[in-house]
Amino acid sequence: MRPLIAGNWKMNGDWRSARDLAEALRAAAPGLDAALLVCPPFLHVQPVAAALLGSPVAVGGQDCHARNSGAHTGDIAAPMLRDAGATHVILGHSERRADHAESSAQVRAKTEAALAAGLTPVVCVGETEAERLAGEHEAVVGRQLEESLPLGFITSGGIVAYEPVWAIGTGRTPTEDDIAAMHRFMRHALVNSWGPTAQITRLLYGGSVKPSNAAAILALPDVDGALVGGASLVAADFLAIARAVPQE
């Protein structure tokens, strides 16, 4: 499976920086072994998608509403993302679970909406530091997978991102053994619940991935790519991560 390197730009940048990033990725993407996805803030989804039209770089949103329309001030519906040129959407990021008190049930409803709109969901799961220290990380992630993924997720090519909350934006990462163990656990959990099709579900690792640690992380079994926050805002760093994918 071609590894996927996904950039989560979060609430950063302006149109000029988004355009510059998109242009740098557009120029480099054809020579890469990795598939690329960028997820700009909502306002920049459409112009970034236009700037990347015809290039292999995919564009995604960072969230969507569970409904297709209605009285939901400030929200964005999945069909609107699709209409703006997005093909993917990140759902259940820990910052949304924390900042907006999103439950796994809500993440599941949003994921259903994304699938219905023809978007590929990238559903994030991951434990807090307290949960890892208490040895509850597998139970927490197992429960999030069970509660967040709707019917059709696996067969539609949905993507799961393991993002330990304590590793996001902190410069800290789990050990390679711990990342590999969690990805093995997730693979088994998905195959147990959804059957053998889940053998090819893409499992991304996210949390302080940077050029210096990317090669080691991306070489781990059952790590099919990375979800990158901070380092995705610097084209050279994001491309260095993409170039660190293992050679087939």
Ligand code: PEP
């Ligand atoms: C993220 O927020 O999805 C993320 C992985 O952030 P960072 O790479 O900055 O830790």
